[in-house]
Amino acid sequence: MTNRICFFLLLVLISSCKDKPSEEKKPDQVFEEPMETFDSVPLEKPEPQKTFLTFEGLADTTFVRLADFSDGFAYDLRYATENNFLKEKVYDCAECYTRVKTAKALIAANSDFHDQGVRIKFFDCYRPNSVQYKMWEIVSNPQYVANPDKGSIHNKGGAVDITLETLEGEELDMGTDFDFFGKRAYHDMTDLPQNILDNRKLLKETMEQHGFWSIRTEWWHYNLSAGSNDKVADFKWECD
Template identity: 60%
Template sequence: MLFRHLLPSLFFVCLVSRSPLLYGQSASDRLVTDATITDTTFVDLSDYSDAFIYDMKYATEDNFLKSKVYDCAACLLRLKTVKALVNANENFIKKGYRIKIFDCYRPLDIQKKMWTIVPNPKYVANPAKGSIHNRGGAVDITLVTLDGQEVEMGTSFDFFGQEAAHGYPFLDKKIMDNRKLLKKIMKKNGFVPFDSEWWHYSLSNASKDAVANTKWKCN
């Protein structure tokens, strides 16, 4: 997989491609054969599990920006984030669900592009500071049933009203239970929820990693 270090001031990271995991194989099993890869290395999630569903919104115009900001869809994350996410997904599968992914690592150049379109910190993190997405430690997700039907969460992804908050009380019990299940298992696997966005989870301590601008190759 191709990597480019475009900004000299940014921490250098590389992308590593591996043969995919067998369905249900844990990330810990894969790490036995990937012992030479550090936890902060950027990898493609699809090389480590085939059990996720993808709907990468920013590779389309179906997002709040109404603009396609990725040239193509990919889910890159630091290896430690991948390990935790695969383990979380295995927990969900045991309960009859799978994770559906809307966004993963976001290069700093993309963050700048988003800021140019919507320069408002209420909706887009200021690239001058960078976000956990820019550090490879955050994912935007929901749950689907094993046959691919989205679980009701009360709002769409990237809905910025108060209804998207974890603490919003005026939702049907089933919706609140769905959000609680998502939060419970993600927290169990080392992720921290974002109070105002039910879909956003960051790996604990991921804020300590460097902002990156590594890009992936589009076919």
Template identity: 35%
Template sequence: MPKKLAYFLLLILAKSNCFAQFNAAIKKQDIPEIEKKMIAQGLVNIQEVDPKILVDLKYSTTDNFTGKDVYDKLDRAYLQPEMARRLAKANSHLNKVKPDYKLLVYDAARPNSVQYALWNALDDLKIPAKSKTLYVADPKIGSNHNFGCAVDLTIVNEKGMPLNMGTKFDFFGPLAYPRSEREMLNKGRLTNTQVENRQLLRKVMIQAGFRANTTEWWHFDGMSKSQAKATYGMIR
């Protein structure tokens, strides 16, 4: 190979490498601080475990009960590695039953600082102090979300549309309670289809090792809060 051509190729490679390093540095800077904390604590991006799982972090939008974006630039969902693997199993179970359906994650690991923001937002909604823990865990104790061991989610159909679960995510009241479904069904406030959709979500999540919540159809825990606290550090 002529010396000039070899030099030219080496120059191109050197520039390409510099460009790649520059891009990597830029991307690293673009990672929100909230996300860096979770990565530092060993949590994993669930879409790197299963790219087929969809993510729409509601607390990174204003479409949540606070009406505010409390996650800022965060748009990726993180969980403890074992929890992420279980979620992938749940999506696989769903795919076997409904090949065109997918899980859609609304929230996953959550820093305790955000837990305080959600807790305080309940005061703006005039939620009585004695009822606050029905909807948001006391940040002094922490939520399973704060340990990367809980996930909020739904199912989307072949058109990418969320199934009708009877209420939207973050709905406060008995209509969202799994424990009240039979009562709501008898009163005509929920339909058979809405309950069946919830049951499908619970079925695949429980099969994968998660526990259903009694007051939120969208919330699932990977373990008890005491187990999470003993196993993992709280995300601050």
């Protein structure tokens, strides 16, 4: 009996000494690097390109708003303000209208000016004859204001008062302000600094190349030769 007990105990002992099954090894944990995130930045939408009207189908004598055909000009339309020799506002709102043929010549001239780093700046364009009467009531002097009974080329849509400025908006020195009535504003006044003479020459020669002619006493005034025979008009533009 004792031997049986000893044999049984031996079996138990051998069984307990066997290796226990090892725990299943878990694969090493893999930590993925978090993806870098960015705040969403909306893409800037390109500004819609402005489209301009064309002269196709328009008669040369039709009145047009110059800004509808080009954005290459600058404007300081003085008679729509009190900053003029009249010291009164005579336009209801500031707009630059001309006949089609005048507009075509101005755009062509301005293209040449752009090539030289400057552009046309307008002080006055087409002037309705009723406005000419207003001006005559304020200053009834034909030396400064054309008699409205006869009218001027401004009233025909063939004259403009202009200067030049850089493409960055700096006016070129012409020696006097617009509507300065004195000899210093004359084209034949040569007793001026050379840069002023050069600026006036650039303005005059370029405008003449495109069918305009000047008057002796006003460096800013230009008439389209092809517009002198048109009728005096009283077309009025609408104001917003």
